[in-house]
Amino acid sequence: MIGSDPDLLRVGNCSGFYGDRFSAMREMLTGGELDVLTGDYLAELTMLILGRDRLKDPDLGYAKTFLRQLEDCLGLAAERGVRIVANAGGANPAGLADRIRELTARLGLDVSVAHVEGDDLTARAAELDLGSPLVANAYLGCWGIVECLNSGADVVVTGRVTDASVIVGPAAAHFGWQRTDFDALAGAVAAGHVIECGTQATGGNYSFFTEIADLTRPGFPIAELRRDGSSAITKHPGTGGAVTVDTVTAQLMYEIQDERYAGPDVTTRLDTIEVVQDGEDRVLLRGTRGEAPPPQLKVSLNTLGGFRNEMDFVLTGLDIEAKAELARRQLEAGLPRRPAELTWTLSRLDRPDADTEETASAILRCVVRDSDQDVVGRAFSNVAVEMALASYPGFSLTGVPGKASPYGVFTAGHVDPAEVPHVAVLPDGRRVDVPPASGVGEVLMKTSPTPPREPEPLPGPTRRVPLGTFVAARSGDKGGNANIGVWVRTEQQWRWLAHALTVEKLRELLPEAAELPITRTTLPNLRALNFVVEGILGDGAASQARFDPQAKGLGEWLRSRHIDIPEALL
Incomplete structure (x- = not known):
């Protein structure tokens, strides 16, 4: 004891x-x-x-x-x-x-x-x-x-x-x-x-x-x-x-x-x-x-995938799309050797007639990966710096160019x-x-032997509002996959959620997951649904392949999306 x-x-x-x-x-x-x-x-x-x-x-x-x-x-x-x-x-x-x-x-x-x-x-x-x-x-x-x-x-x-x-x-x-x-x-x-x-x-x-x-x-x-x-x-x-x-x-x-x-x-x-x-x-x-x-037993396998680097360009004011295109064209033309992976992302954080310079600016991110450290090291960052006086008006970077860093690839094995x-x-x-477990069973199946009974749908007129008006969420990473758990507090809310948030609706609300395999599980005792989105994190968190590499914000993005909700629940 x-x-x-x-x-x-x-x-x-x-x-x-x-x-x-x-x-x-x-x-x-x-x-x-x-x-x-x-x-x-x-x-x-x-x-x-x-x-x-x-x-x-x-x-x-x-x-x-x-x-x-x-x-x-x-x-x-x-x-x-x-x-x-x-x-x-x-x-x-x-x-x-x-x-x-x-x-x-x-x-x-x-x-x-x-x-x-x-x-x-x-x-x-x-x-x-x-x-x-x-x-x-x-x-x-x-x-x-x-x-x-x-x-x-x-x-x-x-x-x-x-x-x-x-x-x-x-x-x-x-x-x-x-x-x-x-x-x-x-x-x-x-x-x-x-x-x-x-x-x-x-x-x-x-x-x-x-x-x-x-x-x-x-x-x-x-x-x-x-x-x-x-x-x-x-x-x-x-x-x-x-x-x-x-x-x-x-x-x-x-x-x-x-x-x-x-x-x-x-x-x-x-x-x-x-x-x-x-x-x-x-x-x-x-x-x-x-x-x-x-x-x-599950086995955690971590492998060095290669080397990565990134550069964030600040684009301010008018002609954001044209400025981004010029930066892309100049950097790619100046690289002595093209990396195995080169990814551009434009985040439009700017807004018209902004009253601060920061809110008038967007971020253009370039992420590069290669097995050769030199290709994504100074050979990459030097080109970005050389553009400073020869590129779009207002050129600036968010930080000092860095060295290439190693990244990992996670996979799961079994023994x-x-x-x-x-x-x-x-x-x-x-x-x-310590002896291995006895009486093991083949339990890793995708669905219950008897699927849970879903409640009756909730009818009535609807209003378009954010899903998170009363739906909570928690998301996270498992290798290259992400899970999004959502749940509600009342039986009436559950009557709506169980029918409204299908796999198809999730694909519509999260376009980044639209082409990926998605599995939905119903947990009526928690008034909850769980979705597993396969491959959205690439090779896992260590590979840093995505803006949100551990999917911590994926559920909150889902909650911010607008959906038709019965007025009776509002």
Whole structure:
């Protein structure tokens, strides 16, 4: 058992990404009662960054800010009996564990440290038919964390586990869950999915943010987990932000595929979760059902795609289109060698008769990519600078020309779990092999066996207004794909949304997605729809192929589009 209450475990989160609020660890430890403090430091792009760090120095490859946070807070956590579980090990969990042990010795603390490893498949990528990536990491589950905690570890660090695993592991250890307790595990995954992105569960990136009284510095979330897998999502008293059905639903809809949220330990049925307000800043998650995990583990594959550079030209006043055409023609004619990819984008931010120079200006962006660094380095930026006195009137650039920078390409692979050496390295140095999941099932299907029943359409006269008048949205990236989750608050609104926002209507509202494959999933219990738009992000966030490379604003763009809505709802 981890906490003092055998039927309750209070798990707080202090990080949603590598670079999140540094002071959050101390804030969570001093703000109220906790049994476990977790942190999620990894993303698809982060694994590329940490992998490159380790190539430069084999002692690196972990989230360095986490170590600095521990230097400030490890004594406080030990004093309060709070265990810490984080995936900050990144590409080098063993190295991070060693640095933490050195830290505890220097601080004179009696703190035991364990780590989980085995996710790094880089050296075996070709053998496993995964190509030749810079880094290859399997998504491990919670059971290595369970072994570490059951051994008495006070701090557990991992490499690439699923984001929710740092929450599921402590719950499974505390309640003694077995591998086939799928409903309980799925409930913990739901809670973990809500809190792993930090303040996105307490009002951050929330469509109706103007309804929240104080969003200056939102508090980080807490999941109060119960033995049956149900939970209450809350935050420390007196902290900013809010915990409501909508802020929690927003995070449930983040970066999902369909109604089955598949992980290495359990497949969580998102279409079974009941979300209920239970007082101020307290939301219950209950009724979550789980199924067997899929037969293969997902693998994050990051490869260096080449080099990129970009230049932003400022176009002011009249004849914007003609100025843009002249800049394009001059730059392309001056390049000694044309890059493999050369993309122009004109953003018409200007308006007629503007009363400031900035609002009279548009931005012309040129992005270039090539496998040869020299082609998109000075050979590109020098040409743009040479145009300064020979181009359109009012010529200027937004910044100093830069050097070419490497970019990554993300793809997802899959391997047999038996091929992945999931290992818990305990505080005394013992290595415990963690067996792969048993009773796996073929669950990665696109639709439910029984499609959900949609409500009756809502008739009546309509008015053309923005979709976001009462529809909320949350969007995000998964490799080259993006998801857009949308939901409403009332049954009447749901009667309209379920029929109005079809795949065809989405293509109409988002022309950039018009020619791409789109899958729609209906989640009636959340009054929500989820859309997966395939290929809109090119080769993934690391490739920076799009204006919004992680699709964070895609849902808000959708909300801003006008659509015919029944007057009865307005």
